[in-house]
Amino acid sequence: MKKRSFLEKAALVPHLVWIVLFIAAPLLFVIYFAFTDENGAFSFSNIAGLTNYADIFLISVLFALIATVVCLLIGYPLAFTMSRLKPSTQRVFVLLLMLPMWISLLIRTYSLLAMLDNGGLLNSLLSKIGIGPVKIVGTPGAVILGMVYDFLPYMVLPIYTSLSKLDIKYFEAAEDLGCNGAQTLFKVALPLSKSGIISGITMVFVPSISTFYISQKLGGGRFDLIGDTIERQFLYNNAKNVGAAISLVMMILILISVAVMNRFGDDDGGELIV
Amino acid sequence: MEQTKVIELKNISKSYGGETVLDNIDLYIRDKEFVTLLGPSGCGKTTTLRIIGGFETPDQGEVYFDGVKINDVPPYKRHVNTVFQRYALFPHLNVFENVAFGLRVAKVKEKEIVQKVKDTLALVNLKGFERRSVATLSGGQQQRVAIARALVNNPKVLLLDEPLAALDLKLRKDMQNELKALHDRTGITFIYVTHDQEEALSMSDTIVVMADGRIQQIGTPTDIYNEPKNAFVADFIGESNILDGVMVDDYRAKFAGHEFKCLDSGFEKNEPVDVVVRPEDVDIVKAEKGMLRGTVTSVTFKGVHWEIIVDIQGFKWMIQTTDYCAPDSVIGLYIEPDAIHVMKKSEYSDMFGDYSSYSEEFDELSVADPESEEETAE
Numbered sequence: 001m002k003k004r005s006f007l008e009k010a011a012l013v014p015h016l017v018w019i020v021l022f023i024a025a026p027l028l029f030v031i032y033f034a035f036t037d038e039n040g041a042f043s044f045s046n047i048a049g050l051t052n053y054a055d056i057f058l059i060s061v062l063f064a065l066i067a068t069v070v071c072l073l074i075g076y077p078l079a080f081t082m083s084r085l086k087p088s089t090q091r092v093f094v095l096l097l098m099l100p101m102w103i104s105l106l107i108r109t110y111s112l113l114a115m116l117d118n119g120g121l122l123n124s125l126l127s128k129i130g131i132g133p134v135k136i137v138g139t140p141g142a143v144i145l146g147m148v149y150d151f152l153p154y155m156v157l158p159i160y161t162s163l164s165k166l167d168i169k170y171f172e173a174a175e176d177l178g179c180n181g182a183q184t185l186f187k188v189a190l191p192l193s194k195s196g197i198i199s200g201i202t203m204v205f206v207p208s209i210s211t212f213y214i215s216q217k218l219g220g221g222r223f224d225l226i227g228d229t230i231e232r233q234f235l236y237n238n239a240k241n242v243g244a245a246i247s248l249v250m251m252i253l254i255l256i257s258v259a260v261m262n263r264f265g266d267d268d269g270g271e272l273i274v
Numbered sequence: 275m276e277q278t279k280v281i282e283l284k285n286i287s288k289s290y291g292g293e294t295v296l297d298n299i300d301l302y303i304r305d306k307e308f309v310t311l312l313g314p315s316g317c318g319k320t321t322t323l324r325i326i327g328g329f330e331t332p333d334q335g336e337v338y339f340d341g342v343k344i345n346d347v348p349p350y351k352r353h354v355n356t357v358f359q360r361y362a363l364f365p366h367l368n369v370f371e372n373v374a375f376g377l378r379v380a381k382v383k384e385k386e387i388v389q390k391v392k393d394t395l396a397l398v399n400l401k402g403f404e405r406r407s408v409a410t411l412s413g414g415q416q417q418r419v420a421i422a423r424a425l426v427n428n429p430k431v432l433l434l435d436e437p438l439a440a441l442d443l444k445l446r447k448d449m450q451n452e453l454k455a456l457h458d459r460t461g462i463t464f465i466y467v468t469h470d471q472e473e474a475l476s477m478s479d480t481i482v483v484m485a486d487g488r489i490q491q492i493g494t495p496t497d498i499y500n501e502p503k504n505a506f507v508a509d510f511i512g513e514s515n516i517l518d519g520v521m522v523d524d525y526r527a528k529f530a531g532h533e534f535k536c537l538d539s540g541f542e543k544n545e546p547v548d549v550v551v552r553p554e555d556v557d558i559v560k561a562e563k564g565m566l567r568g569t570v571t572s573v574t575f576k577g578v579h580w581e582i583i584v585d586i587q588g589f590k591w592m593i594q595t596t597d598y599c600a601p602d603s604v605i606g607l608y609i610e611p612d613a614i615h616v617m618k619k620s621e622y623s624d625m626f627g628d629y630s631s632y633s634e635e636f637d638e639l640s641v642a643d644p645e646s647e648e649e650t651a652e
Contacts, residue, residue: 173356
């Protein structure tokens with residue numbers, strides 16, 4: 001093996017320090033707190049007590065799943081259409097998609113709240129035409145809408161990237177062999193952009209399942225998701241051990257789902273049944 | 275016996291961003307014919323093929339298929355299939371599924387699909403490759419899959435877009451023979467695009483020579499080679515010495531300072547013409563016995579023959595001969611009447627046919643690069 005020069009080693013130091021301080025150490029703290037009681041003694045009680053939070057886990061997974069599916073349903077056709085436009089038009093669309101990502105998530109959620117609130121823009125419009133005001137904030141729909149609104153670009157961009165790299169010849173070949181538009185989409189575009197779909201799903205599902213801000217603002221405090229529960233344990237209940245246990249389980253959940261998604265990605269689908 | 279016209283193009287024009295790619299093309303293709311569109315890159319041959327396939331719409335003119343206008347028929351409704359340049363096999367499907375693709379879309383019964391795919395793979399010598407992933411195949415094998423994928427649908431017309439360009443020479447020769455055999459066996463009309471004149475000559479029933487978005491000549495390989503219509507065709511197909519000459523009278527042409535007997539007639543008296551003499555049709559004789567006399571400037575061994583360049587009054591001739599001539603020797607040239615072909619002057623006159631700048635390197639450079647062939651397609 002080639003010996004690394006001193007400079008090369010030195011260049012790694014900042015990164016190592018960063019990893020240790022901000023990734024490894026916090027993770028160890030989470031594990032430590034999850035398995036100790038208030039006095040610092042080893043204990044399984046935090047983990048055992050998690051059964052009380054089963055419904056919170058369930059509803060969080062459910063919301064995140066719905067948001068992910070909605071993002072995929074909106075995002076895929078959008079990405080597909082974008083990838084087939086003129087290159088200059090494509091760049092404009094990518095910019096429009098990136099623009100909201102440059103604005104803080106909190107601000108975006110707040111502005112959505114301002115639009116959906118009882119006295120907000122949407123409801124005053126609805127009142128004017130005589131169907132309203134409708135209660136939107138505080139419904140599951142509002143929370144899911146928030147997730148979709150905040151995370152949609154994370155679905156569209158990876159799918160768009162994988163679709164735009166595809167040679168147009170594949171689409172022409174499909175058309176040549178008798179596929180109409182929809183058949184080309186399902187038989188060629190979808191399977192060939194699988195990697196983009198998988199990273200899109202991961203990038204929407206993971207932040208959706210761990211969000212606390214969206215559910216607090218748009219859920220009107222009526223929905224406790226995992227993120228909210230963890231926040232409450234640490235900030236208000238002074239129960240950092242329980243909070244750490246919930247965090248640990250959530251991280252494991254996320255790791256499992258990412259692993260499952262990657263498994264899908266690895267399979268090339270080359271071995272179809274004859 | 276008049277064969278039916280399966281495809282007819284009438285007054286087709288097409289331009290991209292103000293640049294004319296096809297300029298008033300008129301062409302018909304008879305049923306069961308092997309037609310080659312031949313020309314240098316940028317001549318519009320690929321665009322013509324894509325118009326027939328439905329991937330491009332002409333700006334002007336009509337496309338007929340079996341007598342029916344199909345300008346607005348999308349590709350998936352046309353009874354033609356395409357073998358794409360660099361194949362475009364679906365990477366997510368194995369060999370069997372690639373070939374079965376069109377049949378599945380057409381909702382053919384599973385049993386029939388299995389049988390047809392099996393037969394077609396056998397036809398292209400790929401028995402037993404059904405379950406292989408296309409990524410593991412060699413270029414030649416991928417080529418065969420691409421052909422099978424198109425043929426299995428039993429199209430009326432098969433379009434082939436430089437299908438052999440990415441293969442090495444030996445494989446290309448083998449595939450040429452196989453394609454020709456496939457054409458004979460299937461009875462499907464083949465429309466073949468290539469920039470390789472040798473490929474065109476050895477495979478086609480009819481060659482359509484194209485340049486600058488126009489058809490230069492349509493004819494059988496022997497017609498095109500022996501009776502080129504203008505300097506471009508003469509130069510593009512094979513090697514030729516193209517000389518500036520005058521048709522003194524019927525059967526009498528004057529060029530290179532000498533009056534020759536020839537077999538051409540029908541020109542005006544003293545009409546300026548282009549004269550083609552193929553390098554293999556010139557006989558070398560002793561200097562004093564020659565109709566023309568010149569100095570050998572270079573000699574190259576080509577295996578079957580020698581290729582020598584002879585300077586005659588400043589014009590460099592290429593001559594292919596089995597007799598060795600030493601450089602700097604003075605030789606005589608003897609040209610039989612049937613070795614002379616006279617053409618009317620055209621816009622391509624004086625652009626081709628002199629070997630004064632000729633060298634091996636130039637020859638290499640002038641071979642079109644297949645990678646740059648897609649210019650018109652994009």
